[in-house]
Amino acid sequence: MAKQAMAPNDCSSVTLLFVDDELPILKAFKRLVRGKNWTVYCAESAQQGIQILSQNNVDIVVSDMRMPNMNGAQFLSYVRDNHPQAQRILITGYSDLQSLQSAINEAKISNYISKPWEDEALLDVLQKTVDIQEGEKERRRLELVKKSQNKKLGRLALSLNSQVNEKSMEVNQALTLLEMERNHAQMRVHELTHAVLKLLGLSGKGRSYGAFIAESATAVGRAIGLSALELENLYIAAALHNIGYLVLGEREMIEDANEQENEHSEQYKAQVAISEEILNGMPALAPVASIIATHKERLNGTGFPNKLKAEQIPMPARILGVVSDYVQLHRGRMCSGVEGHAMARKYIESRIAWHYDIAVVKHFFEQVDDAALNYISTILASEVHELQPGMILANDIRTHNKVLLLPAGVKLNQNQINKIELYERFAKTKLIVNIVNTS
Numbered sequence: 001m002a003k004q005a006m007a008p009n010d011c012s013s014v015t016l017l018f019v020d021d022e023l024p025i026l027k028a029f030k031r032l033v034r035g036k037n038w039t040v041y042c043a044e045s046a047q048q049g050i051q052i053l054s055q056n057n058v059d060i061v062v063s064d065m066r067m068p069n070m071n072g073a074q075f076l077s078y079v080r081d082n083h084p085q086a087q088r089i090l091i092t093g094y095s096d097l098q099s100l101q102s103a104i105n106e107a108k109i110s111n112y113i114s115k116p117w118e119d120e121a122l123l124d125v126l127q128k129t130v131d132i133q134e135g136e137k138e139r140r141r142l143e144l145v146k147k148s149q150n151k152k153l154g155r156l157a158l159s160l161n162s163q164v165n166e167k168s169m170e171v172n173q174a175l176t177l178l179e180m181e182r183n184h185a186q187m188r189v190h191e192l193t194h195a196v197l198k199l200l201g202l203s204g205k206g207r208s209y210g211a212f213i214a215e216s217a218t219a220v221g222r223a224i225g226l227s228a229l230e231l232e233n234l235y236i237a238a239a240l241h242n243i244g245y246l247v248l249g250e251r252e253m254i255e256d257a258n259e260q261e262n263e264h265s266e267q268y269k270a271q272v273a274i275s276e277e278i279l280n281g282m283p284a285l286a287p288v289a290s291i292i293a294t295h296k297e298r299l300n301g302t303g304f305p306n307k308l309k310a311e312q313i314p315m316p317a318r319i320l321g322v323v324s325d326y327v328q329l330h331r332g333r334m335c336s337g338v339e340g341h342a343m344a345r346k347y348i349e350s351r352i353a354w355h356y357d358i359a360v361v362k363h364f365f366e367q368v369d370d371a372a373l374n375y376i377s378t379i380l381a382s383e384v385h386e387l388q389p390g391m392i393l394a395n396d397i398r399t400h401n402k403v404l405l406l407p408a409g410v411k412l413n414q415n416q417i418n419k420i421e422l423y424e425r426f427a428k429t430k431l432i433v434n435i436v437n438t439s
Contacts, residue, residue, distance in 0.1 A: 013134060013137070014133055015038070015041070015058050016058070017040075017042075017049060017056075017058045017060070017062070018030075018062050019043045019044075019045070019061065019064065019067070019072075020042075020044070020067070020091070021044055021045055021067045022064070025064065026042040026044065032119055032122065033126070038130070041058070045069065045070075046071075046072075047069065049061070049063070050075075053082070058083065058086050059137075061088050062089045062090075062113075062126075063075050063076055063089070063090060063091065064091045065090060065093070065100070065103075072090050072091070073100075073103040073106065073107055076107035077103075077107040088108070088110055089109060089112065089129065090103045090107070090112040091112070091115060092113070100422065101422060104422075110129060110132075118403070121403045210238075210239050210242070212327065213239070213241070213323050213327060214235050214238040216323045216364065216367070217238040217320050218234060218235045218238070219363075219367055220319050220322075220363045220364050220367075221316060223366075224315065224360070224363060230316055233316060234316040234319060236285070237289075237295070237316065238320050240288070241291075241295065241324060272295075273293075273305065290317075291314065291316045293305065293317075294308060295320040296321060297309075299354055299357065318357040318360050319357075319364075322357070322361055325356075326364070329344035329347050329348070330344045335347060341369070345365060349361060383432060384417075384420050384433060385421075387417045387433060388412070388417075389417065390411060390412065391411070391436075392409065392410070392436040393407070393409060393412065393433070393436075394435055397420065397433060399427065405419070405423060406419075
């Protein structure tokens with residue numbers, strides 16, 4: 001018998017239906033959404049789900065893939081044909097790749113969740129889908145109001161409204177095209193950044209630490225609360241901050257001009273200026289160039305090139321300064337007698353408030369330990385089409401909703417690679433996958 005997970009709530013504005021042939025899974029769903037202002041139904045088979053749909057207006061349908069008689073892809077295809085207003089979400093395991101592709105193509109699912117799921121990630125997917133449905137209900141309500149008003153206004157008002165709608169469509173189309181172009185531009189920038197990182201590594205001048213600096217700086221920026229655009233600019237700046245070395249000769253990386261007054265520090269100043277000049281030639285990367293140009297400034301005004309102080313130094317530059325200095329101190333390339341994690345940390349923490357920002361240092365050392373640099377420096381970044389069976393994931397792969405696709409440490413097989421490629425096509429995004437360098 002189909003069971004109603006919750007009695008309908010008069011205050012609820014959204015109705016969900018969970019379908020799974022395993023009763024413990026349905027109970028887990030009920031516990032997960034307890035406290036939400038949603039009306040929730042549960043069904044133990046696709047047939048019972050169809051019966052509930054015939055008797056109730058359901059906004060969101062969540063179905064397991066593997067069920068007897070009618071599987072999840074077939075059931076959601078039925079929902080699409082007979083209840084198109086309902087958003088459709090599929091729950092699938094790693095081995096259901098073919099069925100998942102069928103659900104994407106035929107059932108036009110709005111999202112999918114991999115087993116085993118994380119409760120927080122599942123709730124996030126459900127909440128966003130609820131928000132979409134509530135927005136759609138409000139849009140339909142306003143549309144009905146508009147139609148009623150249009151009838152009262154008469155033919156002239158209808159004509160004017162038609163013209164407004166046409167202009168709105170033109171504006172929306174223009175905005176959509178601009179958004180698509182922006183997304184394409186972002187993808188091209190990330191592809192370029194990835195290529196330059198590889199070039200720095202192959203040249204022997206990048207030392208393979210670009211990925212560590214970029215990932216660590218972005219993590220600190222996220223903890224501090226930088227905006228999405230600031231995080232993107234910080235990631236690119238961290239990855240490319242040493243690009244100037246490509247046009248300089250061989251050198252020792254002694255980077256602190258205040259403590260090592262010699263030709264090497266002057267050479268580092270030169271490469272910072274060259275890096276800024278290279279990126280300033282591209283208007284879209286001017287904010288990135290600014291971060292690179294100021295990441296060696298110090299809070300007390302003793303840095304270079306402009307001896308900026310305190311609030312004159314932007315937060316992304318402060319972050320890049322701490323992370324890049326840590327790498328050079330760790331490697332013994334910045335200050336005589338300082339080498340390794342413990343000494344690098346002591347050096348940086350002893351200069352809080354007059355060289356380094358206290359919040360940046362705090363968040364950085366919350367995520368970095370003695371083994372972090374040695375481990376992450378052996379990680380290679382690859383695009384999905386470069387993945388091969390046998391490669392080992394260095395980091396979790398998650399969807400834009402933070403749903404776990406594959407955990408770190410997995411040794412990839414062809415089926416898993418196919419699933420990653422399928423997600424890229426489904427989400428219309430481009431993934432950079434970190435793998436362990438075993439060479």
